Amino acid sequence: MKRFHIILCMLAGFWGCKQDQMKPVSNDKAQPNPVSNPVAVGMAGAAEISYSLPDDQNLSYVRAEFEINGVKKEAKSSYFKRSVRVEGFGDTAEHTVTLYTVSRAEVASTPVQVKVRPLRPAIWNVYESLAVTEAFGGLQVKFNNDDKGKIVIVTLLYDPAAKEWRNVNNFYYGLDSGKFTVRGLQPVKQQFGIYIKDRWDNKSDTLKFELTPIYEEELDKTKFASAMKKKYPIPQVAPLPKTPGVQIAEPTNLSSWPIENMWNGIVGNEGYHTTENKDVPIWVPIDLGVKAVISRYKIWQRQAGYIYNHGNPHEWELWGTNTPTDVNSWVKLDHQIMEKPSGLPLGQNSNEDIDAAAAGQEYELPIGSPAVRYIAWKHIDSWAAVDGIIGHLHISEISIWGQIKK
Known part of the structure; x- marks a missing residue:
């Protein structure tokens, strides 16, 4: 009881304290000399x-x-x-x-x-470097930002019915060069505008132009299916490298992480997860259910405390074919190394890193890629085993866009 009384007294003293007030750190009122x-x-x-x-x-x-x-x-x-x-x-x-x-x-x-007398603001150098081209589902913008000014590139679309411009995209940047793609636009000729502004609301002129976005659609994930059990002769599957003490096996999944989770529409701490300690590369073949020219794909890493770490993909290739039983028919469609926006070392993530992982990383295939029904994900290494000869793979979700062919 005595101890309880002492604690009450301490709390009363704490609550009775007056708040500190910000005051000048000196009472010397002498006027300083100027610069x-x-x-x-x-x-x-x-x-x-x-x-x-x-x-x-x-x-x-x-x-x-x-x-x-x-x-x-x-x-x-x-x-x-x-x-x-x-x-x-x-x-x-x-x-x-x-x-x-x-x-x-x-x-x-x-x-x-x-x-x-300031020099030209960064917005004008960026404005003069703009290069715009049509892209699948929209348009792609490339630019230089030699001054590394913190800028916003605003993309506008003219609405002929309302006779007004409307904002369709804001892209924030602070590095010396970059590019971005605006998606979700109809494949018809439209009028666009782009201007640059900075954090002080200085604005460049508006670059106006017309272009026609290239048609694409998101492939129906309900038609996707695992093709691993069919044992297609994917190139470079055999012989696999021999590592002492490591069992060489097909990329079997953990029981609660089947490959079908990779296209179930759920992003989070679930998805497809191979068993661990496998020789790489690991090949994961998928039947898309339709023949399509793939324009782009987006992957979501396993989230929570795993982004840019553990078995999330770091380097990979994407292969495709229409005759999966013919080992010579497979062609390489893409090769990527995932970049962390912040460039921070393993285990350290900025808010930008977290936001990018949550939004999903998107990769565009070059125009002219062949139409394929079967794809194979070639897992080269994961974030926790960069350049490693063993490892595993987990991906939370994948979405694929393209042009469906007969």
Whole structure:
């Protein structure tokens, strides 16, 4: 009882504490001296301003004040640095930036003004590099972003009935080059528009064009079937590499992870899972139920704590044929190495990595691929056994698109 009373007293003391208030870290109200010798160097949509700092131990930071499109902005730089970056300009005109040194007591110096002239914003370099081509189910956009600006590429579709443009896709990017594909569009000639904007809402012109997306449809998964038990003579199945202590067997699955789970429409911590410690490559043949020119496919990794790890596919090939009993009829349709968006090492995943795995990784086959009914997934290695000679495979789900042929 005595111990309970002591705890109550401690809690009462805790709840009775006053909240800390943010206050200046110094009571010295002396005005600091301003910066001197400011020099501005233009950058893409920005400027870097270097300067000399006064010899003042009470100095806290430098504040830069400026305007973009009539809106007041500011940037701050620690007293440990000798420069401040101002950014967000949407033109190459001359702008005035006002610099202040600020003391630990939050007292500002007299202002020092400097003229800056930013270089062209990254949005315009990206805009001029746009290359658009028709794609299966939509269009593909390639671009360069040499300045590595954080940009958004906005794709528009003109609605002739409503006589207005509507947004169909936003693509966010910050690396030096890239490409993306807009899907789900009808295979008829349509008018599109693309413009670039940045996080300060600066916008490029709109590139307008017409094109006709290439027809495709998602293959009916209810027609898919396992072809493993038919023992088709897939190329390179035999002889398999010999590894001491490892049983060489067909890619049998764990009892609760049949291959049919790979196309049951459920993405998560289930799917197809081979038994472990198998020599690679592992071949997984599938009967699509129809003959089709495959345009693209999307795979979902085993989710939860397994993305980019364990038996999720890292490198693979896709093969196809219409006469599976003829070993010489199989042709390689695709070869891929899965990339992690963040580039982080095994076991470390960013939010971007998690989002990409949840959305599924999509891979497009080149135009001109042959129509096939039978495909074979050649598992080369998994994320947990990169370049390994043994391993296993698990995939949560696969979807396939293409043009069905008679």
